[in-house]
Amino acid sequence: MKKLVIGFMCAIALAGLVGCGNKAKSGGDKKDDFALVDDFSGTEIVFWHAMSGSNGEALDKIVKDYNETVGKEHGVKVSTVFQDTEIASKVKLASSTNDTKNAPDIIQTVGMDLPSISTLPQIVPAQTFFDDKKSELKTEAYYDQLLRAFTYEDKIIGVPMNVSTLLLYYNEDLLKKAGFDHAPKTIDELAKYTEKLGKMDGVNGLNTQIMRYQLVNFIVSQFPESFVGDNEGGRKAPMTKLIMGEDGTLDKFLTEWQKVIDSGGYKHIEDNANEEFATGINAMALLSSSRLGAIKTLTTGKFTFQTAFLPKVSESDTSGASVGGSSLVLYNRDDNKKLSAAWDFISYATSPEVQAEWSQATGYIPVNVATEELPEMQKFYEENPQFKTALEQLKTSDPLSQEPFDLVNWEINDIVADAMQKFAEGKLTKEETAKEIVDKSNKALDEYHKANG
Known part of the structure; x- marks a missing residue:
């Protein structure tokens, strides 16, 4: 199994909105010992989402491809659970009842739910792992506007995934x-x-x-x-x-x-x-x-x-x-292997190549800044200039x-x-x-x- 080798990167400033060097905590009772581990093989993680129809099919393909490639190599399997628009309330219920067994590892969360979700002791802000010395995934992989969209109280809570304008x-x-x-x-x-x-x-x-x-x-x-x-x-x-x-x-x-x-x-x-x-x-x-x-x-x-x-x-x-949409948020089930596996999947799902496929299939803006430089994405934009407008509007927005x-x-x-x-x-x-x-x-x-x- 290939090791997950990750180097240090402090979160970019986002016009002074996100600080560097401190572990992110969003609740007084939160643990601060979350950490990425090198070996997370033999792990199954649960992903709660709200995608249906053709968008749901596109998300299922991302999960399937991960399980058959990177996930298989790293010994990780992702299972999805469709929760429609009730994710926030169900996450809060799982937290209040301490139902670790039936809880998720990743939740797809709209920005408007972040203030209430981020106070739950089980939520691990994405800032925590962006700042982790072992994390290959850097904040500079994403557009500043998107990181700001999922930032609350100066901490990045979720990793951008499906965004639109x-x-x-x-x-x-x-x-x-x-x-x-x-x-x-x-x-x-x-x-x-x-x-x-x-x-x-x-x-x-x-x-x-x-x-x-x-x-x-x-x-x-x-x-x-x-x-x-x-x-x-x-x-x-x-x-x-x-x-x-x-x-x-x-x-x-x-x-x-x-x-x-x-x-x-x-x-x-x-x-x-x-x-x-x-x-x-x-x-x-x-x-x-x-x-x-x-x-x-x-x-x-x-x-x-x-x-x-x-x-x-x-x-x-x-x-x-402005930007609308959802991000991927980590939910802690007292298992750093699960958190590390979840971060591995998030890294895959928001990678340039996967975001190219996702954007072309759904119309969502690719969240990874490297996606627009891919030959296949440039060709797609040439043939479908209507799709590039959203990206250009995002890039020119404050x-x-x-x-x-x-x-x-x-x-x-x-x-x-x-x-x-x-x-x-x-x-x-x-x-x-x-x-x-x-x-x-x-x-x-x-x-x-x-x-x-």
Whole structure:
């Protein structure tokens, strides 16, 4: 069995966000004797994930290939368990009951769950092993924006795996027919395009429903410190209130978005966004880059679609769109062999070659910086430039441009969706919309903190 030989690397600074030299601990009762071991043969690890459909098949292939190659060589077998979207609650249950036998070794966790997950004594921050003297895996293998996405209280908690960003999808044929030779770059331009395209028979100029995800992107893209909430959007410490209503970013967005609403070509509810775009009903749509694979399949043989950066709220904005998605987080079952085997699998799953296959199959952005230099990836991007847009948008975004860790994101999503629907339908003014979003979200955050101390 080949030894796992790993050399020292202190985590990169990430614009001063991640310190060097200290063991990472995220809870007062956490053990600090986690360590990589050279020999972890004869180990089976359990991987809890939330991937289904074609994405689930792509993940299963990664696990299968690992088990048949590197895993076989190192004496490791990975077993997967689909947990849908209930991973966080199930991990918390396993932790509270100390159910080591039925617990996982790796969990796929969305960024918004990191504040609560990281407090569990069984969670080992990725920072711990990035700093381990035996670790070959270095933080410099990943984009700064992605490491920041899964950093909480200045510690990298999870290793980036499936990440995406919000893109503007557009029907190139329809835009050309309307006299446009490029995608709109600002919301003001977006409104003008929407108006003209919406005058075509049977065509909506733009379809997108402004919910939490969309609103957050328009807020954080304005300037580096345009955080949605306090404590740097809940990344330095738990978020206690929204600040986007105080710094002018929410008002600025609503002012510009009113132009889209008034264009006459805007559909503000998403019914079947993929299918409607693919059939030419919607000329433009704001959708996650994770939908690229599906959109490509649905539009093949029908028309040429392209993707573009998220339109800026105003031309002077500097930060760019945020990153969404999940990371791989280590769960300690009092066995350094299992932790070492889990780290070995994470190293494999996020390696350049594996990320190339993963990205091409799913549309997720490759997390490893070396992936884009691979000949097969460069060829793929030449043939599918729509996929490269997400990577380029990620690279040009400021590391501080991130989704918030807002603790009650599901409630805030409903609040934003309801208020923005009323705004689009003329039932709320711009000022009333902002007040409803801020007041109701702050109330939800207050109730969360009262219930959870």
